Amino acid sequence: MADGAPNVTITLPDGAARTFTAGVTGAEIAASISPSLAKAALACKVDGRLTDLSEPIGADAALSIVTMKDREEALGLIRHDCAHVMARAVQELWPDVKVTIGPVVENGWYYDFDRAEPFSDEDFASIEKRMRQIIAARDPVRTEVWDRARAVAHYKSTNEPYKVELIEAIPGDEPIRMYWHGDWQDLCRGPHLAHTGQVPADAFKLMKVAGAYWRGDSRNRMLQRIYGVAFASKAELDQHLTMLEEAAKRDHRKLGKELDLFHLQEEAPGMVFWHPMGWRLYRALEDYMRRRLNASGYHEIRTPQVVDRKLWEASGHWENYRENMFITEIDESTGAGEHANEKRVNALKPMNCPCHVQIYNQGLKSYRDLPLRLAEFGSCHRYESSGSMHGLMRVRGFTQDDAHIFCTEDQIEAETKAFIALLSSVYADLGFEGFDIKLSTRPETRAGSDAIWDKAEAALEAAVKAAGVPYQIDPGEGAFYGPKLDFKLTDAIGREWQCGTFQADFVLPERLGAEYVTSEGEKARPVMLHRAILGSFERFLGILIENHAGRMPLWLAPRQAVVATITSEADGYAAEVAAALSAAGLRAEADLRNEKINYKVREWSAAKVPAILAVGAKEVEARSVAIRRLGSNGQTILPLEEAVAALAAEAMPPDLARA
Numbered sequence: 271m272a273d274g275a276p277n278v279t280i281t282l283p284d285g286a287a288r289t290f291t292a293g294v295t296g297a298e299i300a301a302s303i304s305p306s307l308a309k310a311a312l313a314c315k316v317d318g319r320l321t322d323l324s325e326p327i328g329a330d331a332a333l334s335i336v337t338m339k340d341r342e343e344a345l346g347l348i349r350h351d352c353a354h355v356m357a358r359a360v361q362e363l364w365p366d367v368k369v370t371i372g373p374v375v376e377n378g379w380y381y382d383f384d385r386a387e388p389f390s391d392e393d394f395a396s397i398e399k400r401m402r403q404i405i406a407a408r409d410p411v412r413t414e415v416w417d418r419a420r421a422v423a424h425y426k427s428t429n430e431p432y433k434v435e436l437i438e439a440i441p442g443d444e445p446i447r448m449y450w451h452g453d454w455q456d457l458c459r460g461p462h463l464a465h466t467g468q469v470p471a472d473a474f475k476l477m478k479v480a481g482a483y484w485r486g487d488s489r490n491r492m493l494q495r496i497y498g499v500a501f502a503s504k505a506e507l508d509q510h511l512t513m514l515e516e517a518a519k520r521d522h523r524k525l526g527k528e529l530d531l532f533h534l535q536e537e538a539p540g541m542v543f544w545h546p547m548g549w550r551l552y553r554a555l556e557d558y559m560r561r562r563l564n565a566s567g568y569h570e571i572r573t574p575q576v577v578d579r580k581l582w583e584a585s586g587h588w589e590n591y592r593e594n595m596f597i598t599e600i601d602e603s604t605g606a607g608e609h610a611n612e613k614r615v616n617a618l619k620p621m622n623c624p625c626h627v628q629i630y631n632q633g634l635k636s637y638r639d640l641p642l643r644l645a646e647f648g649s650c651h652r653y654e655s656s657g658s659m660h661g662l663m664r665v666r667g668f669t670q671d672d673a674h675i676f677c678t679e680d681q682i683e684a685e686t687k688a689f690i691a692l693l694s695s696v697y698a699d700l701g702f703e704g705f706d707i708k709l710s711t712r713p714e715t716r717a718g719s720d721a722i723w724d725k726a727e728a729a730l731e732a733a734v735k736a737a738g739v740p741y742q743i744d745p746g747e748g749a750f751y752g753p754k755l756d757f758k759l760t761d762a763i764g765r766e767w768q769c770g771t772f773q774a775d776f777v778l779p780e781r782l783g784a785e786y787v788t789s790e791g792e793k794a795r796p797v798m799l800h801r802a803i804l805g806s807f808e809r810f811l812g813i814l815i816e817n818h819a820g821r822m823p824l825w826l827a828p829r830q831a832v833v834a835t836i837t838s839e840a841d842g843y844a845a846e847v848a849a850a851l852s853a854a855g856l857r858a859e860a861d862l863r864n865e866k867i868n869y870k871v872r873e874w875s876a877a878k879v880p881a882i883l884a885v886g887a888k889e890v891e892a893r894s895v896a897i898r899r900l901g902s903n904g905q906t907i908l909p910l911e912e913a914v915a916a917l918a919a920e921a922m923p924p925d926l927a928r929a
Contacts, residue, residue, distance in 0.1 A: 279330045290327075297323040297464065300335045310337040312347055312468055313461050322413055322461040338502055345502060346374055351411075351451070351463045352401075352474050352500045353379040358454035359400035360496075363393075369456070370432040370484065370493060377510065378474075378499035382482055384432065389494055394476045397496075401474070408467030409452030413460060421446040421457070432484065433457050473507045474500035516763050522815040523661040529820055529878060531828070532662070540659045540666030542808055550828035550857060552807060555814075556647060558923050559671050559696070559804065565925070566692055568645040568673055573625035575649055579615040584781055585624040586717045588617075590750045594652045595620050596666075622648035623775075623800060626674045627782040630796075635786040640796060641677035641685055647807070648672045662812030669807045675799040676784065679729060682774060685799055686733035686755075693770050693803050697759055699924040701817055705759040706766070707739060710747035717751050718777040727753045729797075730774040751777040754800075761817040769810060773800040821900055824880045825923045831858040832879050833895070834870040836886030838862075843890045847883060847910060854918035875900060881917060 276292040280299060290299065296314030300307045300323070313336040314323055320336070320343060327333070336343045353372030360367055360383060372381030383389075416424070418437060425433040436457060437446060449458045451466055463469065477497045484490035501507045518524075526532050531548030534541070544552060563570065576598065582588040587595070596618040619625065626644050635642070651667050658664055675685050690707075697705060709731060712723045730753050734741050741755070748754055757770030775798040778784075785793045804810035814822070824830055833847045844860045851858035861870050867884055874882050883895040884905070895913045898905045908916065919927075 278327055280327070281330075281332045283334045292328050293326040295324050295326055296321065296333065296335065299327075299333060303335075307335055307337070311335045312337060312340075312344055312463055315343075320461055322411075323464050324412065325461075341502070345500075347461070347463050348469055348473075348502065349374045349379045349500045351466070351469050352498055353381050354449070354451050354454075354456055354458070354462070355401050355404050355466060355469060356397060356476070356496065356498060357381050357383075357456065358404060358451055359397050361454065363396055363400055368430060368432055371436070372456075375497075377501075378477070378497065380495050380497045382484070382493040382495045384484075384491065384493050389479045389496060394496075398474075398476055402471045404452070405466050405469050405471045407452065408465050410465045411449065411451050411462045413447055413449050413462070415445045416448055418442075418446055421448065424448075425457075469500075470502060470504070472504040473502060474498055475507060475511065513763050513765075517765070517816070520763070520816040520819045521661075522663075522812040525815050525820040526661070528876075531815075534661070534665075538667075539656060540654055540664075542662065542665060542667070547828040551822065551826065552811060554826050554828070554923075555804075555807065555811065558699075558925065560647075561923075561925055562692065562696060563645045563671075563673065566643070566688070568643040570645050570647075571626070571629055572646060573619075573622060573629065573648065575619055575651075576616045577619055577625065579617055581624050581628075582617055585627075585778060586751065586781060587620070587624065590715065590717070591620060594654075596651050596653060618651040619648070620650055620652045622646050622650065622670065622672045623674060623778060623798070624782060627778060627784050627798070630674075630676055630784055631782070635676075635796075637678065637786055637788050640786060641675050641681050643673060643675045645673035646670075650806075662808045662815075665806075665808050668809070671802055671804045671807065673801050675801065676779075676786075676796040677799060678786075678794075679725075679797055682729045682797060682799070683733040683736050686730070686772065687737040689772055689799075689801055690734075690737050690739060693757060696803050697770075700814060701823065702759040702761065705757050705770075707734065707741040708744040708747075708756045708758065709734060709741050710744040710749075710754045710756055712748050712753065713746050713750060715750060716748070717781070722776045723753070726774045726776050730755065730772075749773055749775075749800075751775050752800075761813065762819075767813050769805040769813070770803045771801065771805065775800055820878045821880070822878070824917070824921045827878070827880050828857065829859065829877065829879050830856045830921055831881040831883060831917060832861050832870075832874045833858065833883045833885060834861040834867060834874065836867045836884055836889075838864065839887055840885045840890050843893075844885050847885060847895060847914075850910065850914050851883075851917065854914050856917060856921050871898060883913070 277289050278292050278294065279287050279289055281287045297308065297311065300311040311323055314321055315334045315336060316327060316331045338344045353374070357369050357372055361369065364385060368384035370382040370384065372379060421437050422434055440446065447458060447460055449456050449460060449462055475498060477499055480495045481492050482495040484493055499507065499510060501510060526548070529547060530545050531551065532545055533543050535543065560570065579588060598616050600614050600616065602612045602614040626646070629644060630642065648670050650670055654664055654666050677685055711727055716723070734755060744756070752773050752775035754771055754773035756768050758766045758768045760766055779795045779798050784796055786796050788794050831851050833844045835841055835844045841862045844862060848858050848860040871882055878900060880900050882898045884898065885895055889895055893910050894907055895910055896905045896907050897913060
């Protein structure tokens with residue numbers, strides 16, 4: 271420590287305080303603690319802010335050293351450095367390529383390049399090879415802060431126009447931070463690893479290339495975006511690649527075509543054409559949900575799809591959601607005078623909430639009527655950009671399993687607990703055992719006063735605590751009218767899907783004049799609880815198809831059983847068996863084609879039919895069937911009546927089986 275130099279006190283995570291000369295770096299502090307920590311150090315946190323190990327510390331601070339044990343921070347650093355290492359590799363291989371931006375995304379990163387020739391799979395192999403060479407070189411990473419003029423001059427001299435444009439967009443009071451990975455340089459906020467060798471050389475992979483307009487504007491030049499994934503170890507990368515391979519096999523778009531369930535076409539973008547088998551699946555799910563709601567005290571209703579803008583203005587959707595709404599103008603004939611035609615602006619409903627309040631408002635409500643649970647399988651339309659649509663997962667036209675509970679504040683807790691119990695049961699019936707809950711709080715743009723939001727957030731948090739289920743806070747992600755619980759389920763290959771939601775709304779009842787008469791004879795506003803379990807039938811069916819890899823459980827399968835003849839002499843008996851199955855409530859049919867039984871079995875197995883019943887001369891004589899289950903090579907011989915009874919019992923939906 272230099273004589274007379276100012277000192278700083280560094281407080282470590284265990285509470286110990288150490289004194290260093292001002293300007294000490296995280297790397298130096300790590301080295302002073304132990305050589306092993308210095309070797310493992312990736313970055314540091316200074317007063318909770320993630321920084322480079324080389325950044326000088328000029329004031330007293332709390333400090334922690336980030337290592338691979340700090341998984342979230344470590345993965346972010348690895349992926350960020352991979353983006354820079356890839357960009358360096360690209361420019362070393364093709365010096366005329368211009369670089370733009372390379373942010374971290376889920377599981378990896380991307381970087382946008384301006385290159386005349388398209389990248390190919392062969393290029394990927396060359397880029398990955400050069401990246402590993404850069405990593406093996408263990409080149410140091412260093413950073414400097416430059417003034418704006420110097421940075422612009424630098425990028426003009428190196429013919430990097432995109433970097434110049436980025437600097438010009440940075441607010442005047444923000445630092446211009448420059449990073450070097452060896453001799454290669456990039457504009458970046460950081461932080462980064464200490465040297466390129468800290469990137470695991472066997473735990474990354476380049477995945478795909480896609481077109482991307484510069485700054486997301488179609489008027490700008492089309493760039494090439496290379497995506498990559500990176501993890502802390504090769505085992506994690508292999509696990510991720512295996513999951514992607516399995517996900518590709520399960521892709522609902524692929525299975526939807528193979529199983530003839532649905533299609534989409536450009537004449538109706540984002541709108542689903544359901545085929546007979548797909549509609550059977552849809553109806554089986556809808557019938558199940560209808561029974562669950564009826565048994566839980568919900569009243570099913572139906573509301574219009576096209577509604578005057580006045581209602582959307584009153585509800586606040588016109589102000590907060592208009593860009594996602596489909597608007598239609600019509601000439602409304604008044605039949606009088608020169609102003610016979612009047613423009614009327616309507617919107618296809620993007621959600622059902624304001625219409626449900628209209629039904630609630632018909633007639634005076636008493637506290638004795640609450641809670642009132644109104645449910646609708648409501649057909650909604652929302653504008654989604656063409657680039658964001660994805661099969662059934664993101665569409666423009668969809669049906670929600672929507673409901674709104676009008677209740678008093680005192681009833682919020684009981685209704686929340688009942689909803690979570692119902693959602694848990696539904697998810698389990700559909701093959702999802704686990705889910706997580708996030709409590710999303712007030713967004714920056716919202717309706718209602720802070721006092722109302724305080725009350726709504728406190729009520730919802732108290733309710734979920736009373737339900738005894740774990741949850742996490744998701745700050746700022748609430749709806750514009752109220753906080754919400756989001757339910758994220760996990761599928762068979764470990765992917766998370768946000769489906770269910772439960773929202774506490776004190777705002778809409780006020781805006782739309784909903785009231786009830788209290789036990790004291792006074793008028794009060796009900797609380798409106800918005801809730802959905804599936805979210806949308808379309809998206810949930812996509813998730814279901816992928817979760818089950820198209821092999822739906824017997825009760826949901828659109829075609830539950832096929833009776834396949836071995837010889838033509840069994841045609842009459844096969845028709846009898848199919849009729850018996852249908853009479854027992856199964857979705858069954860007979861295959862009387864003049865084809866070999868092995869061919870029929872292969873074909874119906876490919877169609878994911880859960881049960882194939884083969885009948886030939888022996889089965890006709892014994893009045894039996896040979897049942898082959900999907901995925902099994904064996905078969906079970908049963909008398910006809912016993913087989914029908916067993917399949918009918920198995921095909922019974924789980925809610926009816928429990929009754």
